[in-house]
Amino acid sequence: MRISAGVAIYYNNKILLAHPTKTKIFGTWTIPKGGIEEGETKLQAAIRETKEEVGIKLNPNKIINKPILIDYINKKGKLFKKVYIFSYHIKSLKELKLDNEVILSKKLQKSEVDLALFFDMKSAKDYIFWRYKILLNN
Numbered sequence: 001m002r003i004s005a006g007v008a009i010y011y012n013n014k015i016l017l018a019h020p021t022k023t024k025i026f027g028t029w030t031i032p033k034g035g036i037e038e039g040e041t042k043l044q045a046a047i048r049e050t051k052e053e054v055g056i057k058l059n060p061n062k063i064i065n066k067p068i069l070i071d072y073i074n075k076k077g078k079l080f081k082k083v084y085i086f087s088y089h090i091k092s093l094k095e096l097k098l099d100n101e102v103i104l105s106k107k108l109q110k111s112e113v114d115l116a117l118f119f120d121m122k123s124a125k126d127y128i129f130w131r132y133k134i135l136l137n138n
Contacts, residue, residue: 001079001080001081001082002035002080002081002082003035003036003042003081003082003083003084004033004034004035004036004045004049004081004082004083004084005033005034005036005042005043005045005046005049005067005083005084005085005086006030006031006032006033006034006046006049006050006083006084006085006086007031007032007033007046007047007049007050007058007063007085007086007087007088008031008068008085008086008087008088008135009031009050009056009058009088009089009090009096010087010088010089010090011089011090011091011093011101011118012118013120013121014101014118014119014120014121014124015031015118015119015121015124015135015136016031016032016054016056016103016116016117016118017029017030017031017116017117017118017119017124017127017128018030018031018032018053018054018108018112018113018115018116019113019114019115019116019127020112020113020114021110021111021112021113021114022114025127026126026127027126027127027128027129027130028127028129029119029124029127029128029129030128030129030132031085031132031135032049032050032052032053032054032056032113032116033046033049033053033083033085034048034049034052034053034112042067042084042086043060043063043065043086046063046084046085046086047060047063052109052112053108053109053112053113053116054103054107054108054109054113054116055103055104055106055107055108056096056097056098056103056107057097058088058096059095062088062089062090063086063087063088064086064087064088064089065086066087067084067085067086068084068085068087068134068135069082069083069084069085070082070083070085070131070132070134072131083131085132085135101117101118102115102116102117102118103115103116103117121136124136
């Protein structure tokens with residue numbers, strides 16, 4: 001079974017979503033996330049993946065260390081992946097050293113993510129991968 005971790009970043013009733021490279025536009029967006037490397041904690045992996053995928057360095061002290069767990073279960077009922085999602089709330093984009101709600105292309109890990117931006121919760125429902133809709137209630 002695979003284990004991944006990521007961080008849901010919330011700002012002004014919006015959530016940062018990343019579009020996976022070479023996927024359709026609707027129903028595929030998620031938060032920055034990825035696999036846990038040997039010797040890493042789930043939280044360390046979530047922070048690293050956010051930096052790698054969208055170029056945002058997070059302050060570990062501001063992360064809410066009570067992750068939401070998302071299970072991937074196949075049609076046969078077998079669990080094949082677990083994703084641990086931590087929460088990070090900001091009041092200003094300056095906290096992330098951002099000037100805009102759209103992440104600059106040069107900051108993105110193009111092999112993984114081709115676009116990242118903050119969506120209001122209502123719009124996010126149309127774009128986010130269905131397994132992650134729980135994050136829109138946070």
